[in-house]
Amino acid sequence: MLAELGRQASGEIVRLPAGPSPVYLFSHPDDVQHVLRGNWENYRRQGMFWRPLQRLLGESVLNDGAVWQSSRDILQPLFTARYVTTLAGEMAATVDERIGELEGYAESGHSFDAGEEMADIVNETVIKVLFGGRLSREAGRRLSPAYDRAARSIAFRLFMPFMPYSVRLPGDRAFMDAVEAIDDVVLPMVRGALAHPRPGRDVFSVLCQARQGQGNEERQIRDDVVSVYGAAAESTATTLTWLWPLLDAHPQVAARLSAEVEHVVGTGPVLPSHLPELRYTKMVLQELMRVRPAGWLFPRVAEREDLVRGVPIEAGAQVLITPYATHRLDEFWDRPEDFDPERFSPGEQERRHRYAYFPFGGGPHQCLGRHLFHMAAPLIVAAILSRFRPVLRGGGPFTPAPAGSLRPREKVELGLLPIRRGER
Numbered sequence: 001m002l003a004e005l006g007r008q009a010s011g012e013i014v015r016l017p018a019g020p021s022p023v024y025l026f027s028h029p030d031d032v033q034h035v036l037r038g039n040w041e042n043y044r045r046q047g048m049f050w051r052p053l054q055r056l057l058g059e060s061v062l063n064d065g066a067v068w069q070s071s072r073d074i075l076q077p078l079f080t081a082r083y084v085t086t087l088a089g090e091m092a093a094t095v096d097e098r099i100g101e102l103e104g105y106a107e108s109g110h111s112f113d114a115g116e117e118m119a120d121i122v123n124e125t126v127i128k129v130l131f132g133g134r135l136s137r138e139a140g141r142r143l144s145p146a147y148d149r150a151a152r153s154i155a156f157r158l159f160m161p162f163m164p165y166s167v168r169l170p171g172d173r174a175f176m177d178a179v180e181a182i183d184d185v186v187l188p189m190v191r192g193a194l195a196h197p198r199p200g201r202d203v204f205s206v207l208c209q210a211r212q213g214q215g216n217e218e219r220q221i222r223d224d225v226v227s228v229y230g231a232a233a234e235s236t237a238t239t240l241t242w243l244w245p246l247l248d249a250h251p252q253v254a255a256r257l258s259a260e261v262e263h264v265v266g267t268g269p270v271l272p273s274h275l276p277e278l279r280y281t282k283m284v285l286q287e288l289m290r291v292r293p294a295g296w297l298f299p300r301v302a303e304r305e306d307l308v309r310g311v312p313i314e315a316g317a318q319v320l321i322t323p324y325a326t327h328r329l330d331e332f333w334d335r336p337e338d339f340d341p342e343r344f345s346p347g348e349q350e351r352r353h354r355y356a357y358f359p360f361g362g363g364p365h366q367c368l369g370r371h372l373f374h375m376a377a378p379l380i381v382a383a384i385l386s387r388f389r390p391v392l393r394g395g396g397p398f399t400p401a402p403a404g405s406l407r408p409r410e411k412v413e414l415g416l417l418p419i420r421r422g423e424r
């Protein structure tokens, strides 16, 4: 609906008939840039759309103001392109080992729920490396379904953000149960990390080094860990889940992708040195995030009144930004509904408005994990395609369901065929 409204208005600002305070949809890249970068300090991550999430995230890098700044300053050095590159060897080896475990599906012919399997793969690779192994496999397997329940059960609150908490909505109970389940896993890990601090450069160790002795450190570390895990695991797994239905619907793209992986990786294992050569893989992932941006809604509240391209925006107004709408504007995208990775061939991006495409947001709140994603996702995709030919079993069409992230409403059931030499 938001995408359709943005499109009908050709990117002009739309006032939505919702709730007691004014709500605006901004989809034009100039307006997105104004909110995320130009006048970002006036547009805060708070208000009725953020409130439901706060019960899970607490006070963290996903907030705003001084709390956000202090967490961002602590975490930033762990996410620079240069630092992330130092993790590539360990991550590639972990990915290779974990994808090897999928052999069982190929041998038995059994299919699996791609959403669940991608979440587990992300836990075992990206999260394991990021959290320095402090998150055991067993803990990850309890966390992932709890976040899943939280992301699904929050949908009612996102659609009725103005509803007071004294009024119970469907999903409220499930959401609070999910928060409790997440705390049951995370709090003992935080206590363990505080009791046995290590000099490492993983998220836990760095947060402990920075927060120890500040008072209230258990809560501060818990909030940042829960937020970073939520931001990293859910969005990465959702994006990878969408890949399979889209490849199934676009066999030429799938064939070219497999050909690239065969050429670059061969029979494996996938190595960090393959990454610069996996150019088409990167283009496919970029186009995937255009049509299915996992982070689909960035709500903000205008602190003071503003004038945006001639439209007065009142203090206290809610401003909604969604890449799902901007990524589909006819004024900026040719055939926006077509899945076409060529849009991201070298040189194409430079010709576009910087804010016509922003799956990782922009400005001071830009996603910390984008370099990590661009390293982990091609490694995972290449490791899978170097060993197997994935086949979708039934289902479809797959429709985007707006939950905490933009997931397929239907279960994506996937089978794996082993690749025989010369058959690809």
Ligand code: HEM
Binding pocket: 045, 061, 062, 072, 126, 130, 227, 228, 231, 232, 233, 235, 236, 239, 293, 294, 295, 298, 299, 358, 359, 360, 361, 362, 364, 365, 366, 367, 368, 369, 370, 372, 373
């Ligand atoms: C497909 C994968 C991902 C997508 C689509 C994504 C998307 C986003 C977006 C859109 C924002 C900005 C939100 C806003 O402006 O309100 C964001 C922020 C953030 N992301 Fe990601 N993200 C992804 C992966 C990751 C990973 C792997 C990590 C960490 C390991 C991560 C950590 C963060 C953090 C900490 C923030 C908050 C930054 C701040 O406000 O200073 N993300 N992400």
